[in-house]
Amino acid sequence: MSNKFIGQSIKRVEDKRFITGKGRYTDDIKLPGMLHAHFVRSPYAHARVVSIDTAEALAIPGVVAVYTGDDVAAINGVPCGWQVNFRNGETMREPKHPMLIATGDTAKHAGDPVAVVIAETKEIAIDAAEAVLVEWDELPAIASPADALKDGAPLVHSQFPDNKAFDWSFGNPVEEVDAAIEASAHVTTLEFVNQRVVPNAMEPRAYIGHYDAVADKYTLYTSTQNPHLIRLLMCAFVLGIPEHRVRVVGPDVGGGFGSKIYHYTEEALVTWASKQLELPVKWTSDRSEAFLLDAHGRDHVTKAEMGFDADGNIMGLRIKTIANMGAYLSTFAPAVPTYLHGTLLQGLYTTPKINIDMTCVFTHTVAVDAYRGAGRPEATYLLERIIELAAHEMGKDPAQLRFQNFIPPFDGVTQPGYQTQVALQYDSGNYAPVLQKGLDLLGYDDFRQAQKQAANSNKLLGVGFSTYVEACGIAPSAVVGALGARAGLYESAQVRVQPTGKVSVFTGSHSHGQGHETTFVQVVADKLGIAMEDVELVHGDSDTVAFGMGTYGSRSLAVGGSAIMKSIDKVLEKGAKIAAHKLECAEGDLEYGEGKWTVKGTDKSIGFGDVALTAYVPHVYPAGLEPGLDFSSFYDPANFTYPFGCHIAVVEVDKETGKVDLKRMIAVDDVGNIINPMIVEGQIHGGLAQGIGQALFEGTIYDENAQLTNGSYMDYVMPRADDLPMFETANQITPCPHNPLGVKGAGEAGAIGSTPAVVNAVLDALWSGGHNDVKDILMPLTSERVWRAMNN
Amino acid sequence: MITYPFQYKRADSVADAVAMLGEGGKALSGGHSLIPSMKLRLNAPDTLVDVGRIAELKTITVDGNDLVIGAGATHGQIASSSVVKQHVPMFAEGAAHIGDPSVRNRGTIGGSLAHADPSADWPAMVLAADATIVVQGANGSRSIAASDFFTGLFSTALEDDELITAIRVSSQADAKMTYQKFAQPASRYALVGCAVVKSADGSVRVAFSGVSDTPFRDSAAESQLNGGASSANAASGQSIMSDHFATEEYRRHLANVYLKRALAAVA
Numbered sequence A: 001m002s003n004k005f006i007g008q009s010i011k012r013v014e015d016k017r018f019i020t021g022k023g024r025y026t027d028d029i030k031l032p033g034m035l036h037a038h039f040v041r042s043p044y045a046h047a048r049v050v051s052i053d054t055a056e057a058l059a060i061p062g063v064v065a066v067y068t069g070d071d072v073a074a075i076n077g078v079p080c081g082w083q084v085n086f087r088n089g090e091t092m093r094e095p096k097h098p099m100l101i102a103t104g105d106t107a108k109h110a111g112d113p114v115a116v117v118i119a120e121t122k123e124i125a126i127d128a129a130e131a132v133l134v135e136w137d138e139l140p141a142i143a144s145p146a147d148a149l150k151d152g153a154p155l156v157h158s159q160f161p162d163n164k165a166f167d168w169s170f171g172n173p174v175e176e177v178d179a180a181i182e183a184s185a186h187v188t189t190l191e192f193v194n195q196r197v198v199p200n201a202m203e204p205r206a207y208i209g210h211y212d213a214v215a216d217k218y219t220l221y222t223s224t225q226n227p228h229l230i231r232l233l234m235c236a237f238v239l240g241i242p243e244h245r246v247r248v249v250g251p252d253v254g255g256g257f258g259s260k261i262y263h264y265t266e267e268a269l270v271t272w273a274s275k276q277l278e279l280p281v282k283w284t285s286d287r288s289e290a291f292l293l294d295a296h297g298r299d300h301v302t303k304a305e306m307g308f309d310a311d312g313n314i315m316g317l318r319i320k321t322i323a324n325m326g327a328y329l330s331t332f333a334p335a336v337p338t339y340l341h342g343t344l345l346q347g348l349y350t351t352p353k354i355n356i357d358m359t360c361v362f363t364h365t366v367a368v369d370a371y372r373g374a375g376r377p378e379a380t381y382l383l384e385r386i387i388e389l390a391a392h393e394m395g396k397d398p399a400q401l402r403f404q405n406f407i408p409p410f411d412g413v414t415q416p417g418y419q420t421q422v423a424l425q426y427d428s429g430n431y432a433p434v435l436q437k438g439l440d441l442l443g444y445d446d447f448r449q450a451q452k453q454a455a456n457s458n459k460l461l462g463v464g465f466s467t468y469v470e471a472c473g474i475a476p477s478a479v480v481g482a483l484g485a486r487a488g489l490y491e492s493a494q495v496r497v498q499p500t501g502k503v504s505v506f507t508g509s510h511s512h513g514q515g516h517e518t519t520f521v522q523v524v525a526d527k528l529g530i531a532m533e534d535v536e537l538v539h540g541d542s543d544t545v546a547f548g549m550g551t552y553g554s555r556s557l558a559v560g561g562s563a564i565m566k567s568i569d570k571v572l573e574k575g576a577k578i579a580a581h582k583l584e585c586a587e588g589d590l591e592y593g594e595g596k597w598t599v600k601g602t603d604k605s606i607g608f609g610d611v612a613l614t615a616y617v618p619h620v621y622p623a624g625l626e627p628g629l630d631f632s633s634f635y636d637p638a639n640f641t642y643p644f645g646c647h648i649a650v651v652e653v654d655k656e657t658g659k660v661d662l663k664r665m666i667a668v669d670d671v672g673n674i675i676n677p678m679i680v681e682g683q684i685h686g687g688l689a690q691g692i693g694q695a696l697f698e699g700t701i702y703d704e705n706a707q708l709t710n711g712s713y714m715d716y717v718m719p720r721a722d723d724l725p726m727f728e729t730a731n732q733i734t735p736c737p738h739n740p741l742g743v744k745g746a747g748e749a750g751a752i753g754s755t756p757a758v759v760n761a762v763l764d765a766l767w768s769g770g771h772n773d774v775k776d777i778l779m780p781l782t783s784e785r786v787w788r789a790m791n792n
Numbered sequence B: 001m002i003t004y005p006f007q008y009k010r011a012d013s014v015a016d017a018v019a020m021l022g023e024g025g026k027a028l029s030g031g032h033s034l035i036p037s038m039k040l041r042l043n044a045p046d047t048l049v050d051v052g053r054i055a056e057l058k059t060i061t062v063d064g065n066d067l068v069i070g071a072g073a074t075h076g077q078i079a080s081s082s083v084v085k086q087h088v089p090m091f092a093e094g095a096a097h098i099g100d101p102s103v104r105n106r107g108t109i110g111g112s113l114a115h116a117d118p119s120a121d122w123p124a125m126v127l128a129a130d131a132t133i134v135v136q137g138a139n140g141s142r143s144i145a146a147s148d149f150f151t152g153l154f155s156t157a158l159e160d161d162e163l164i165t166a167i168r169v170s171s172q173a174d175a176k177m178t179y180q181k182f183a184q185p186a187s188r189y190a191l192v193g194c195a196v197v198k199s200a201d202g203s204v205r206v207a208f209s210g211v212s213d214t215p216f217r218d219s220a221a222e223s224q225l226n227g228g229a230s231s232a233n234a235a236s237g238q239s240i241m242s243d244h245f246a247t248e249e250y251r252r253h254l255a256n257v258y259l260k261r262a263l264a265a266v267a
């Protein structure tokens, strides 16, 4: 194997089309006769549909159909893909999530659809949707998950009298944790909210359903992170159509951050409607709909207590959290606050006793599901906020308190992985050096000097730390199955060597901005010793790619890349048989490199292309060997991968206005081996911006009627380039011991580590200014909130 | 995000535009406030009269002692104009902080004033500069003092069939002036925008955007300052807006901080 491409910052091959405006997204696809859908949606967060009158809309020229709940009553609801049961064993409550709210039923969040208009143009569909007359009976609604549990709270689903979807506890027995905390010399208590955020993918969701009556075959074009998963969910659970009659294509996808994992009602509805009308039907979300309807992220209300002995060693961690599920259970929603959050509460610390008590509730809001980091940012936020506060309370240095409590290094090869108190076994980790590297980049001692001086000026200076460990490449299937996943979490890959030695690689991963067309090709070209131009990556089409679980959870390279490696091994193994036959030697005499098999110690060799041609023109060929050079593999990892790192923020706080100015953002990440450093850095940058966004800018605001009041870019604050400093990034490399590339995953790390670092920095600034009693400021840290914290 | 159907007409001259407005048309200048509200279907004009190509609206000239800025001058054009920098430098300073480059390259001073968003930047600046809004209607031209122009939330003294043609402001090259804004973090409009002009004789004019639902000259603060005080209470007697970026209490506090900072800048 050569290393010509692996480890190089090769420019992304897909960028040529993206930056010249030639990407092909779902909305760019225009099919002959294509119709356009627009939905009539509930203006209320909770309201009963008294009546629907479609006559006026149907009379508008260009309107082809108007469907209401009665028309789609036979269609199943959108399913949930993960089951978590109540602590007492009772089954998770799973309300039906219907395509359209029927007359007599109730809409359960603002934007819940009651009818769909299908017309010759989008303009006509929108106009006609306004002409659909719906009589509503508005009902009281609730958006806050904590309020949803109160007596007398309006019910989201009348059959679930306490608004609970399920409750759950995890970790050590709670009595043991109680005892550990009881025995502690110091207990730090932190109550906080991890606020709800909107994913804001640049490309809004878009779908085209196309039923071809002649072939009796459906095609769904969809802006998705996982075409095969959508096909499985939609065919098997929603529409009940045989899977082999459905092709799902995910063309270029402009970002998802999790929100395009899930199967949405609009997706199934356009597919169904195309069959009724025998014409393609397109729906593209507008930005207002995206704010209202794309599954949101986070939304936890937490009380955490961490106990320490007199020397500052962590003794125990006890957590109570309420998590908002929204009105319906989205595809992976139950897994996020539980198995992607509760299992991460060990962090990088040797905490001997941990227990989490979780209550997941329904509210009159759109569903909450995985959003960049999915549970791990919430866990990291909790741990890194409470340890920083503990250091402040105990008068200890926050970096030293971390060093003191870190799990010692383990490589997972000569030393075993680290068994946590919360089920996971970390693969490899070496935590102290990433914090040390961060401190070195920061210039910690000089910083504390500068901070002292600033305390007397108009602007306070603060530094905040965050050290994190996260879990990527969620697996293995047997384990997640036992935990409630209703799907496996492996990946498939096919490596098809064409007769001329060119290679097509089919992967079930699906890039929505990650650069797979570059990274995966770098790997394949190096492993085969051929040029990158000779390798093509095919993804996003269920008719060409055998199967796939898609791209999320920073899994593509660790799981999808490993599947490709397995197929490459098979290609080289069979290729060696052919080469040995041609070179008239034993397979064991051959070595592979630089794109050819060479008889060891000689200059006799045969090239990859010649072997490929021989495989397809097998005139001189090993007896009994099948022709062809084309291998599929499925890879089901043995464990998650566990990247880790250290993020450090430096802020300035204006004493008069409370305005926070982020001055420095340092990120030292260990994501295992790195195939393309530029792409990894780009992923870290994007993640940092999102994590900083949550700390300082983003967050939904619901009014007392559960209406989203900041559903536009005039009111919802996205982080912008001029809000952010130049990021200072660095890497440490601790390879993953259990996958062939030694890679861990880098897609979410930035968003996982950065949020608490920024909030800690603001608190540190306030503490340096004598505001020692401030324990928490609600995110996002608006100027007013920070000002109030200083002026209470 | 699709507007209701509408007619589009392009005016080639002010006279042409005024005639079309008289027929019920609505002026379209940079389109950076009007088009977004049409896309959200909050605004549904039958006919748009595009005044964006009328050359005479785009000039920036000096007429005697006055700086005359055409209503169609873009924020970007004003920000980089050497005549503006010479005669009313605050206009260039403030214009440079409106939106982002693409907003500044399309949005116009006339459009901004006619739109009268309480949080827009121009209102405070034209008020503190004591500018005059020159408008043209079917019955000819009239001049409206900036202090008479803003009549409420998104409302002005402009008649439906009147076109703003220019902003006229006396040269204040010998004054010290500044526009300081605390930007709303999402829209970047003014959460508090404070314009202060200190004339050569030491008298001070103060105006605010973003604070109240109508931009205003802060006459209470002015009389304190012109009575010899070195500091003043901002916005006293004004009703203060409240939203999720700034409650009434915090906004008032910010107005005071920004007045203090603006006064320091012209000291």
Ligand SMILES: Cc1cc2nc3c(=O)[nH]c(=O)nc-3n(C[C@H](O)[C@H](O)[C@H](O)COP(=O)(O)OP(=O)(O)OC[C@H]3O[C@@H](n4cnc5c(N)ncnc54)[C@H](O)[C@@H]3O)c2cc1C
Residues within 6 Å of the ligand: B026, B027, B028, B029, B030, B031, B032, B033, B034, B035, B036, B051, B071, B072, B097, B098, B099, B100, B103, B106, B107, B108, B109, B110, B111, B112, B113, B114, B115, B117, B119, B120, B121, B122, B162, B163, B164, B165, B187, B188, B189, B190
């Ligand atoms: C992303 C974004 C950010 C922005 N940020 C800021 C900001 O930070 N600060 C700020 O102040 N503004 C901001 N704006 C608004 C921007 O400055 C607009 O350009 C301005 O408010 C309107 O000017 P326009 O030329 O685009 O007017 P248009 O949108 O074309 O018209 C606005 C209104 O004025 C009327 N009108 C236009 N011209 C005339 C005329 N000559 N006579 C009579 N009526 C007329 C129209 O009929 C309409 O009612 C922002 C806008 C956007 C889109």
